[in-house]
Amino acid sequence: MSASLAPRSDFPVLEEARYLNAASIALMPLPVRQAVQRFEEEISGRGTIGFDDDAEARVYEGVRTRAARLLGAEPADIAVTTSATEALGQVAWWLRPGEGTNVVSIDIEFPSVTYPWMRMARETGVEVRLTSVEGAPGALSIEDVAELVDERTAAICVSHVQYATGHLLDMRALADLAHAHGALAVVDATQSAGMVPIDVREADVDVLVSGAYKWLCAAFGAAICYLHPRVADRFLPPLIGWKSTVNPPNFDATRMPLAEGARRLEYSTVAYPSGVGLGEAIAYLLDVGVDRILEHDLRLADKFAVGLEELGGAMISAPRQAPRGSIVNARFGGRRPERLVDRLIEAGVIAGPRLGGVRFSPHLYNDESDVDHALQELQRILETPDED
């Protein structure tokens, strides 16, 4: 019987529910919540007292340092953005690939990964090539992606781990594929950072973004963006404001000398408590160890996969021998996933309906009893018809 990797008392919600929905929103550990609230109290109750222009300019240094450790980067390579979507939009509008070029992604991606490029297609006529796996989402491989890449590919923009199926694409292979064709490798690690160990230097990716509120166990309003130095040097941020410059408290509206490194992606006064909380959350996860988290999460995910198959589920998530994250998704013929999930929630089991299946995403705070309990409840629900 494997226990949770972190004290369950750090996640009080677990007393009320079997929370298996980290791929939507993970639970925040108490120390992270406290860090967010402390900062909120400060800024709402004291304004600039103890938080002058210079302090504001330094507020994200701690997050940058910790995110750099998490990703194997230098702090100067890290920007704290308001969302992963924002960072992807920045990259798309900077790159602005034109007519005759193409960007490669996948048709079952999270929409925020493909939308910036589809928007760009309207603007410039760039071709957006989506690897089609919707018919057989369980079979995604990097070869499928490679088929669409050619000499006119400007960027490959895909998730490290797929939100609906848990498929993990090897980042080094993606980067090599992109670079062999003179393209940029842009990776959304929102469904992996905090669960799968990442080394951006080793992987040689150009851009990596991750939202905070999934596997990183932090709040809405902050995200991280890694820019390889070779990209940062020539990156001209389309989103630009007073914080984008070398010395923001200069407030010079007539010139905008850009900040060095990835920090040039940060342009405005933002939800600082979210960002500071993200730093605390990364520190919390690093203390536990991301290697251990992956091992733990996958053990629970595999247990889920076995159990869901036994219950007659048609698996649409990555098979157990494939590279994958802690996301398990099964369809139950003739049963609406939304209704199954509603009934699970009524029974205190929190999962999500995605891509026609019921998706479970266990994380460090879960243990085997959560999986057993969820499977029991699901079995009970499957044995009785849905009333609607």
Add this chain to the structure above:
Amino acid sequence: MSGSLVPKDDFPIPSGTTYLNSASISLTSVPVREEMREFEDEVVHLGTINLDDEAENRVYEGVRESAAELLGCEAADIAVMTSATEALCQVAWWLRPGEGDNVVSIDLEFPSVTYPWLRLAEDDGLDVRLVPALADPLGLTLDRVAERVDERTAAICISHVQYATGHLLDPAALADLAHAHGALLILDTTQSSGAVPLDVRATDQDVVIASAYKWLTGVPGAAFAYLRPEFAERFRPPFVGWRTTGEGAMAFDATGISLAEGGRRMEYATVAYEAGISLGAATRYLLGVGIDKIHEHDRRLCDLLAEGLRGRGAVSLTPEAPEERGTIVAARFPGRDPFELAGALADRGVHVAPRLGALRFSPHLYNDEDDVGRALEALDAVLT
């Protein structure tokens, strides 16, 4: 003798502190902070458990409804953004005026107002025309702006109230000026919304944008943007994401983008929920007090400050005419370094900001005449 406009308990300012820095970051009232905390306890800390449509509405519709009341528009005209800068960039990259076109602003603006255009100029040769007012801030007038507007002007992008000087430009006159040349007026009301009344319909506004954490008394991480309905219809947001599709967002369709109706098509990702809650709740709080009353109160404190500063040999950067200023007073002390003065005042518990070579005072509804008296006293001590 007038007290503060609101119960002192609503803004428990640390004792010995005089806070006159709302133009940087305002204080947030206890009722608003309680609402934020309640939302955290009921929704944020429970993952997806209570994150239903009702919870989302508390964040987003709360902002839309209160902002609509504040500005005199419909809730559907309002977008909820993470910052005013983000909203400005959404508009700038959509408009993307090219070579031969120009955008008019002012050289002493807050940088976030001019930077999106300067950035576009790097890309496509747009002419950014900045009215020179740095050398003589008091010389700024609508005529100086008008001199630079012509038939190739794509937009006038300007603050309602200037962050450093408190200079107010008449929004209706700006709108007329822009429209007479077929240009768009983009008005940043970050330094006025919450302290200066504005009716976007009566003044014929196109785009109005304000951050939460200054005069609106919310916290950083949220802003609202008003889009004139005719403008919203043809607006194609450059920055897009899963929220862009509005009602369809939960379908998670990666293969096609269907735009949400109205202002909300500007929204593409999730804001920090607490910040969104603060913006809606704080705006309601201010509406409860009354924007006219707040305006009158803040202005009276500004008048007292201006008078006190004049008596101490300061050179004002803020116009004297009431119709030409917001609720900010800025003054230079010849021969004195404003950073040093602001630091020395902070040591005495008086919080103001050094901006544009001057000390900037920005009193709001939680301040009273005693605060002005204490600030002037501290100034006396610092100046001698």
